[in-house]
Amino acid sequence: MDMASHPAWATARAYAPSQRQRWTALAEEAAEANAFYMPEMLCAALDHLADAANVRVLEVQQGGELIGLMPVVVSARHGRLPIGCVVNWMHDHCFFGAPLIRRGEEIAAWRGLLEQLDEARWAPGFLHLRGLDAAGANAAALEALCVEQRRGRREVHRHDRAMLRSDLDADAYWEANMRPKKRKELRRLQKRLADLGRVDSRLLTQEAELAGWCGEFLALEASGWKGSEGTALACKADDAAFFRAACAAAFEAKRLHFLRMDLDGRAIAMLVNFRHGEGAFSFKIAFDEALARFSPGVLIELANLHAVQGNPAIGWMDSCAAADHPMIDSLWAERRTITQYRIALRGAGRSAAFALANGVEALGRRLRGQS
Template identity: 75%
Template sequence: MDMASHPLPPYSHPAGVPQRARWEDLAVQAAEANAFYAPDMLAAAIDHLAADGDVRLIEAREGDRLIGLLPVTVRSRHGRLPIGCVGNWVHDHCFFGAPMIRQGHEAAAWRSFLAQLDEAPWARGFLHLEAIDAAGANAAAIEAVCVEQRRGWREIHRYDRAMLRSDLTADAYWESQVRAKKRKELRRLQKRLADLGVVESRLLTDRSDVARWCGEFLALEASGWKGREGTAMGCKPADAAFFRAACAAGFDAGRLHMLRLDLDGRAIAMLVNFRHGAGAFSFKIAIDEEYGRFSPGVLIEIANLHAVQDDSAIGWMDSCAAPDHPMIDSLWAERRTIVQYRIALHGQGMTQFQRAAAFAIANGVESAARLLKGQG
């Protein structure tokens, strides 16, 4: 099995094209969907969000065939601990961190990832993986390979977040999952909003509209609390450039799923999703707070429910929301368990000593903190 760790690929150079083609082939055959590591979003993130040398791409191969892709970064700290480690690259706009692995090659890909990190002089401490599906193909392969290699590993955090996975029609799902009182209140809000003008929900279908819709989304997001707090994508040129590039490339790849709710032709809510495989990931939502009394965020989620349930190519959607989200948790009944892992790295001589010590210290501090919390 060939093993190769690469610095950032030169996407602006023709040499980057074959690599993108190999990534696309891998994405089509992926054992676990992850739109954030699909070529369109990953390339946009690397081009606009990664500092020089900040991200390394670990590729697992069998001969000339790519069977795995794991983007990683070297971190100087692990949470509050001043311990260096390697982590999967989960930037500010990435909400799922499962590596891309070819179906049927899950264990082989993880053996390669870990062997390369074991041998890499730049790999510090241990491997910290975040935003992993506890029931996914990567989690199963990690456990199997770590047991096989007698390699230390530990689940260090988990939480549930909302997802939509149902064979019901949108109307049937809405009736069965949302309380009658809330449905009645939302119908009242829809009627009151319609009294102000023409209300229309639209799905992006024309390539020529992508740039304009992106600009309107960035403006809408920046007009609210995210803009005031400086966290809207439009507040940082690099974030805005990433968003525009990801949406354009995602549309061309058939992965962008973008909705808007208009009042007299003006967007009062917009929602961006990215598809991969049989599923999709909810990426960003923006609303016009001037119309906050009409709950435009909930109203566009109703439109999104119909768009998803009416599309036979979308089997499920991950909300990518924080745990206990007050809005989406009340609308979507299903849950996805997201976990973090700490995995020991092997080595030789002082490298092995340093890595073993880092893994043991992190585990010890965490165990002590849990014990104190339990006593409290």
């Protein structure tokens, strides 16, 4: 196996067009979709969000062909434990962590990634993998390889989050999965909102509008509670630059799904999704909180339901929402189980770190059971 590991990439601007083409070719043949590691989103993140994180992008090649890619960072802590470890890089705006692995080469790619970490002097402790689909190709191949190599593997955490995957059209899905009382209330809100003026919903289709839409989204998100708490994208210049760059690159690649709802031509709710293959990932939502009595966030999600179910190229959408999200959980019936793993690395001191983390976790479970 021909393997290549790059020690650190401070910015994606250092990549030649041929490098990005290799990443794109891998992404298009990936066993598991992950829009956050598509070149347009990953390169934007490396450009604007990676300076303080010291991100390393691991690559695995076989026969001169790229079969695996995973960005990682070194963390000085593992949860509450002062144990150093390697973590797959998930910045604050990344909601899925599955590496890009070529379909049919899943075990070979994982073998190469783990061998690189085993041999890397900079890699402490163990590998902490976050944001994987428990039922996905990555998790299955990783489990099989760990069994083959007798390598320690421990599931650290799992939770379910809302997902949209159905052959029903939007109206039938709404009827099947939403309580009649809830449907009646939403129709009432739609009517009340329409009494204020003309309500329109539309997807971004014109490149000339992209910059304006991005600016309106940033302003709309910052006008609400996220702005007050300092977590809106516009609160940090790097976050805003990442958003604009990712949207521009995804639009050019025809993978941006950007929806807005207007009242008399003014945006009152906006929703950004990124596509990969037949799947899509719901990224960010923003709405005018002054109109909260009309639930514009829920109404644009209903518009999104129609847009997704009406598009034969989109087979499913991951909500990327937190577990037990009160809004999206009531609208989407399907669930995706997201998991975290702790994977043992070989080398002096690493076995002890893996065993210590497992032991502390087991002790914590016993103490919680006694309380």
